[in-house]
Amino acid sequence: MTNMIVIAELSKGNIHPSTAELVTAAHAFGGEPILVVPCTDASIADSVQSLSGISKIIAVKSDVFDGNDSSGWASALDSALPSGTVLCLATTRSKDVAARLAARRNISVVQDVIRIDGADLTSPIYSGKANQTVSVSGDAVITVRANVFDSAGNDGSCDISVVDASGDVKTAVQEIMQRASTRLDVSEANIVISGGRGMGSPANFAHLEAVADTIGAAVGASRAAVDTWDEIPHSMQVGQTGKTVNPNLYIAVGISGAIQHLAGMRSSKYIVAINKDADAAIFQHADYGIVATWEEALPVFQEALSAMLG
């Protein structure tokens, strides 16, 4: 039996909660995993010590994990990991690291997995318009989408061993231009509220931001909105040529539901659509549809949410 290895996802120096989902995914593939925690300070591994269903924890300590260089990450992890099948979260950085680690070990990488049935792995293709199931023979590196698998329980207790590693960093950060807004990115948020051209003007996105602030959401946009208004940056675009999101709740406001847009958000757990056109395609994909202008619906929505959560 090959080793199963889960690499903990790092987010702002701590372990991302979806790491617990990776443990469940590893069991679906076929075995109790070793949990590997990339870190600069091994004490962050304490937060996952009680995860159920893991055989041991290896904290791999290296300066490279402070940065984003995928060569540094992959080489440091490779030196510290046994052979086996490796799972990590399908985030921008981890997908890069997964591809490098697989290439380094001459094994295959399968990205964005949403279902695991033994060695059969299913991923969305054509931005979610279809699914593809592949059978893997031998070891592989697998990235798993967040919010798909249940989290492993919390009644374990594992020893943590600490390994020092060094990595082969090939790029150098010159400067970082800080983002003006502290708003969440659509690809990281559990709730996303997006506006389309139906918002009428970019200034009206302030109404979406107000709702977003109430419920802790990120603000996104359709391609039509991004292409029409310079004020709406491409970084907000959800869809086939923008970001693919998979939140618990997706709220589409003034978005018709073009196939381009659906491709980027259709796997959201719950979808709310607000649109004045009852025939808009988005309603066929919505769990809750509101046929109204955003001017009518958003203030009511905002007030109800504030009353419930405030």
Next chain:
Amino acid sequence: MPTIVVLVKQVPDTNAKIVVQGDRVDLSSVKMVMSPYDEFAIETAIRHKEATDGTVTALTVGGPGSEKILKDAKAIGVDNIVRVWDESWSDLDSNALQSILSETILGLGATVVYCGKSAADTGAGSTGPGLAERLGWGNASNVIGAEYSDSVVVSMPVESGVAKINVALPAVISCDKGDFKVRKPNVKGIMMAKKAKVELMSATAPTSSINIASHSMPPAKPAGKTFEGGASASQVAQLLRDEANVL
């Protein structure tokens, strides 16, 4: 003078409806196009050439049908077009595809490789970083801008904002949609592309360890609830809390 290679891939038009027949996607009536992010890779590659006086070669792995996107690349302004293929290849996994590419790229003597951040079919995004690892080169992904000298300084989004990163060459750079316009082919370019010759190359591919078992349509969602009028928004807010449990 750098030898610049840009990777291009043929994919179904992103506006196309995808149909599964039996347990395979049926692309027979779908228009095939260059993967959208590849257009940003071509633009970034040609700008690199213009800044440093190098040459740009567009490279694809695919059958004869994929020569159209090479001609499209030629019409936009690349110098050479190369197709790598062997009739025995099918369902190449990441390991096989990257082996083919790294062998070809070393053969071309490339100093920098540009590609799209992911292809619009699989969306995997493995090729850029995986190829770089195989070649022992650096890489940067989701690049939205570049400045060229002996190295390439790229702009890419990171957790806290946008980072400028110095990437020493040789390197592989995967491009996202940038804050710039991509050039479109002009009449002269299209005429030249018609006459351009596609160079055919071969390579060795290791056996794939991944087999495509099946394609399927995503399960249809059960019909949702639809409400009329803005006042219903308060009811929807309550359902989100009490029925969906997402607030």
